[in-house]
Amino acid sequence: MTNRRGVPAPHPSAFRAAMDRFGHRLRLRARHWPWILVRTILVVGISYIILYPILVKLSVSFMSREDLYDMTIRWLPKHPTLANFQRISTLLDYGKTLSTTVLLSGASTLLQVGAAILVAYGFARFEFRGRRFLFLVVMLTLIVPPQTYSMTSYLTFRYFDPFGLLTALGIGRVSMINTPLPILLLSATCMAAKNGLLIYLMRQFFRNMPLEMEEAAWVDGAGVGRTLVSVMLPNALPAIASVLVFSFVWNWNDLYSAALYMPKMQLLPILLSTLPSRISTSFGGWSNIDFVSISVLSNAGSLLLLLPILAFFLAMQRFFVEGIERTGLTGL
Amino acid sequence: MKRKRVVSLKQAKARIGYVFVLPTLIGVVLFFGYPMIRSLAFSFSSVGITEKGIALAFAGFGNYQHALFVDANYREIVARSLLDTLINVPVITFFSFFVATLLNQKFRGRFLVRTIFFLPIVMASSALMALDQGDLLQTVMGSAQGFKESAAFGGGNRLAVLYSLIEAGLPRPVVEYIVSATARIFDIVMLSGVQVLIFLAGLQSIPRSVYEAAMIEGSTAWDNYWKITFPMISPLMLTAVLYTVIDSFTAAGNETLAIIQNTAFRNQNFGLSAAMSWLYFLLIGLLVGILALLLTRWVFYYDKP
Structure with missing residues (x-):
């Protein structure tokens, strides 16, 4: 029928x-x-x-x-206009600033996540002397407020010369201030803001994965690197996705290291943190502009900071929630 | 004849382990340990900037004494940070646990609601916060001139509520508490994104079979909540509490961090700033240690009876 x-x-x-x-x-x-x-x-x-x-x-x-x-208007504008956005985006040089910020945040995110995966795998699956202590120190980096060592850390990058190596090579001390190098170096060595958390999440995930798969790969002749890439990583995709989201969001919003190491670079958080004075300068001084206009323009500016990261979050959201549920965060 | 060195499998694995953690090893030595030790040295010295670089003169506990007993604001601001944290931590923990149980239920539009509830994680930008704080000032000033007070921020609204409640005859402290409590609701919601996520992950990982077994034995939903959900989630209570404490002490808007920052970069008193931040760090470490000790005794572990 x-x-x-x-x-x-x-x-x-x-x-x-x-x-x-x-x-x-x-x-x-x-x-x-x-x-x-x-x-x-x-x-x-x-x-x-x-x-x-x-x-x-x-x-x-x-x-x-x-x-x-107009006091009768509360939410919906009667004469919608894009003028505020146009003014702010010329003021911020938005196209260039946005691409610089995206590039820098993206590069640091990739470095941070890559390093976190390697380190977390090392912590989760290999026995070596000092492992517990090193992990404790990594967790300690989360508790120490960055202000404790920001001054000396700044000096490290201002006169960069690890163990006198560069002087020995005849290059001398190098200043890395106002270049992206400090943040990239910190990202590659898991020392950028909140990187310990990424390591913690990935380690928990790797620890909760069954050992049998890896052992099978070992028996079949795969090396350590091959096992990580072909066996562990494909299964860790949800966890990697959530770690990626965390890392990118934190990099995007990290005004503190940006202002410390590269105050003169054209990055969105730096430009925005001084937006009101920039607006007044563009009008030719505080006397030429009223507070309402500054407030409206600042709001448009903060939207321009918020919208790209919101779009990224919405695109990744599905993986994010699913991933965090499977990171094994639960097994402390 | 050269004898080949024999490496056991255990040794080989240990070596590979070192290779894997090499990035963090370098980072911890170069960009954490070294600056920390230097900052400790700063805190015991008076720091001067000369043309050659930094000059340290040993000053004993002078900076620490100055921070604790001479500086007019330091003690008070640290006490306020501590008090703020102690008030916020239980509220945030229970609020986010409650929200996570809400989000864990099945209802229409759950996906959308989850997305909205995780937005605070994305919006926690210090640049944005600085802008909004500046904006509040402007709005209050603007509203005095008869502009749209409610538009740019709720600040105007809050003032209006304050005045109307005082006019209604309520005593002033009560009114102020109500207003500050409503202001706190906003902060608390905005501060609990990550904690909600932690609890939600925990709730999802409790096996359904435990509940089913309990239901067959005749337990009610209320029993289930307090006798299954709560103990099973308690390890995550520990995680969430510690995260909240650390987050609240090291958040961008923290006043203590601001005074440390200003002492170093505005007043150029690097020694004092280092001493202040070490004291603060020791306080955080102490609190985290005590909380961890207290809570681990109370936490229930499924596999460790």
Whole structure:
């Protein structure tokens, strides 16, 4: 028995079973409705708190001057305009600044994640003397506030000469300030902001993976590198995805190291942290501009910082949540 | 005749292990250990900048004494950071645990809601924070001139609420507490992104069979929550508490970090700044140590009875 499109019609009893299931769900829902109501209110309320700043920024930065002074307008501008964004993006040299920031954040992310994978694998699967101590130190780097050693760390890069090696080679001390080198070096050696957490997450994941697969690969003649690349990594993709997201977000928002090591580079967080004074300069001084315009332009500017990272997060979100659920974060 | 050196499998594996952790070994020595030791040396010296570079003169505990007993603000600001952390940690921990149980249930639009609840992780930008704080000032000033106060930030709204409550006859401290509590709700939501994630991961990893077995034995949902979910998640309580403590002490907006920063880079008193940050670091270490000790005794481990 088929219907018009050639799809077999369901057996009558299947329909009744479906109706039963539906009725059961309705009865369940009826029993739980106070909780569902409370849950909905909570979820909507908290979502509103989180989204409120973004919504305000969005609403304000599209407003033209007359809309701002119009007291009847709360959220939706009557005369939407892109003028604020245009002004800010010329002020920030947005195209170039954005690409520099993306490139630098991307490069440090790749270095950090690559290094974290290697180190975490080393910690998870190899016995060597001093392993516990070294791991403890890595965790310690998370507790120490960066301000404790930022001054001396700055000096290290200002007069870069590890163990007198460069002097011995006849190059002398090298200043790395205002170049991306410090942040790239720190990323490659797992010492950039919060890198210990990446190592911790990856190590937990590797530890929870069954040993049998690796042993099988060893028996089949694969070397250590081959085992890592062809056996461990494909299975670790969810964890790698979530570590990647964390790392990129933290790099993107890391104003502190950017301002310390490369204050003169054209990076979004640096330019934005001094945006109000930049705006006033572009108008020819504080006297030529009112506070409302500065506020509106600042909001447009912070959207320009926020939107790329939001887009990245939304694109990666599916892997992110799934990955973090599987990192084995739970087995402390 | 040269004898070939025999390397056992264990030794070989240990060597490979060193190769794998080499990046972090280099980093810990060059970019962590060395600067830390230098900063410790700074904290016991008076630091001068000459044309040749940095000149250190040994000063004993002078910087530490200055930080603790001479500086007008340091003690008070550190105490405030500590108090803030102690208030925030339990609130954030329970809030994020609660939110995680919410997100762990099945309901329509769960994926969207999860995405929204993780946005605070993305929006934690210190550049953005600096901009918004500047903006609040401007808004209050703007509203005095009759501009759209509610537009650029809730600051205007908050002021309006404050005034209307005082006019309604409520005592001022009560009103201030209500207003600061609502302000805290915003902060707490924004600070608990990572913790929600930690708890959610934990909740997902509790095997369903445990609940099913309990249901057959006749336990209720309430029993399940307190006798299964809570103990099973307790190791993650430890993780979340420690993360919150560290995050709150080292967050970009922290006042103590600001005073350390200013002492070094604005007042050029590097020795004092180093002493202040070492004291602060010792305080954090002490607190983290105590909390870890207390909580590990209470935590339930499935595989270690």
